[in-house]
Amino acid sequence: MIFRKRRTPIAPLEYSRRTSMRLWVGLVLFFLYAPLITLIAFSFNDSRRNIVWRGFTLDYYERALNNASLMEALLNSLTIAALATVVSVVLGALAAVMLWRFRFPFKAGAEGAMALPIVVPEICLGVAFLVYFARIGFPSNLPWPLNLGQITIAHITFCFPFVAMVVRSRLTSFNREEEEAAKDLGASEWQTFRDILLPHMKPGLIAGALLAFTLSLDDFVITFFTSGPNTITFPVKVYSMVRFSVTPEVNAASAMVIAITVILTTIALKLQSRMGQITQRH
Numbered sequence: 001m002i003f004r005k006r007r008t009p010i011a012p013l014e015y016s017r018r019t020s021m022r023l024w025v026g027l028v029l030f031f032l033y034a035p036l037i038t039l040i041a042f043s044f045n046d047s048r049r050n051i052v053w054r055g056f057t058l059d060y061y062e063r064a065l066n067n068a069s070l071m072e073a074l075l076n077s078l079t080i081a082a083l084a085t086v087v088s089v090v091l092g093a094l095a096a097v098m099l100w101r102f103r104f105p106f107k108a109g110a111e112g113a114m115a116l117p118i119v120v121p122e123i124c125l126g127v128a129f130l131v132y133f134a135r136i137g138f139p140s141n142l143p144w145p146l147n148l149g150q151i152t153i154a155h156i157t158f159c160f161p162f163v164a165m166v167v168r169s170r171l172t173s174f175n176r177e178e179e180e181a182a183k184d185l186g187a188s189e190w191q192t193f194r195d196i197l198l199p200h201m202k203p204g205l206i207a208g209a210l211l212a213f214t215l216s217l218d219d220f221v222i223t224f225f226t227s228g229p230n231t232i233t234f235p236v237k238v239y240s241m242v243r244f245s246v247t248p249e250v251n252a253a254s255a256m257v258i259a260i261t262v263i264l265t266t267i268a269l270k271l272q273s274r275m276g277q278i279t280q281r282h
Helices: 012-042 059-066 068-101 107-119 122-136 146-171 176-184 189-217 221-226 234-242 248-281
Strands: none
Touching: 012 248, 059 068, 059 248, 068 107, 068 146, 068 189, 068 234, 068 248, 107 146, 122 146, 122 221, 146 189, 146 221, 176 189, 189 248, 221 234, 234 248
16 A cells, blocks of 8 residues: 655645745845846847837947947956955955954954944045045056056955955854864864865855955945046946936946856855855765
């Protein structure tokens, strides 16, 4: 005889709760993603007016790719984001390990100072960077990519605390006995950090790098105050184009940035899940 497990019937009240929750989640997702879907859809619109659909076309993607100033701005933003991400991951990881492992005087003050770029409004940071770079006389006529130096420094300043926060939360689940066992077996401090602590930190490092890259890529306020006369980034360029009218060309450029972000997010999530599977096996 084959015994089949009988399904427990769902009570009407429980079914109503599940339906309400699904409806609520669906409304939230629609509220979040409807503007993005609309932007991507109208980037294929064969009309200069976004509110009127005239047909499907790829002409505005071609125009966006052939727009030298727009592509230069996008290249600048990607370069700044990449440099800021690399430096922020290194500084954020070291800061997270320092705050997690060591005890030292004024540790609470150091934690508060590190969190300032997160809680201080961007307009205040932008003005502060503007005054600082004007005071030290940072040159603005340097060749590319050196002319992106002041924007990169500003982005590193507000990006690495986010990385430190993510990595430190990851370190709270670390078993210190693994580190002690490695040292008992003769491993040095560097070997212990490289072979024991760093693999445990990798999911946090990947998540922090993705967060830093996204924050740097779409930053407008701080970049607007720190960019020189010969330097323009993608958000600033889009803002200058939108001041006249929101054309499908702007939509196409924005859709390409969304595609880049989605691709990088997918890669980061796959790497993070792979790291998690390797950690569980070991």
